[in-house]
Amino acid sequence: MLRHDSGVDHPDAFVFQIAVNLLADRHRRYRVRERYRHFVEAEERRDVEFVDPHAIASGRQGVEQLVRALEALPERTRTMFVLYKFEQLSQDTIAERYGISKSAVKQQIAKAMALLASRMGDVK
Structure with a gap:
């Protein structure tokens, strides 16, 4: 240029x-x-979510406590609780499978909740 x-x-x-x-x-x-x-x-x-080792360890301990508390339940109560809470079966279906009334299933689940709450509270 x-x-x-x-x-x-x-x-x-x-x-x-x-x-x-x-x-x-x-x-x-x-x-x-x-x-x-x-x-x-x-x-x-x-x-x-940032990984917090303390939260992971605490979570694992909580799961271990829950498993021990579940294992301490009577077998029938534990099975009904697991079917209801984890397998998400209705109380009617569980009652049908066990040949009992729905109110009996409700009682078993309430019993499981109370025992678990007690055991989990004792451990902490």
């Missing part, structure tokens, strides 16, 4: 302005990419 007659009055200033514009464009692209990167990182962390 400097060697040829390009019709530009001040070619040095023109080239300098092109360089300034290119640097400004590069800076804008960088800022957009940085904002996007921060947004993606924040989104990735949003649903992630």
Whole structure:
């Protein structure tokens, strides 16, 4: 451009302005990419729960306590409780399987809840 007659009055200033514009464009692209990167990182962390070793250990101890408390229940009471709470069978279905009334199933589940609450309270 400097060697040829390009019709530009001040070619040095023109080239300098092109360089300034290119640097400004590069800076804008960088800022957009940085904002996007921060947004993606924040989104990735949003649903992630940070692992707390104490919470994991406490949770494991709680599960172990529950298993021991369940094992201490009478077999029939434990089975009905497991069917109702974990297998999500209705009390009517459980009553049918055992050939007993629905109120008897309710009593067994209430008994299991009371014994578990007592055992879990004792352990803590």
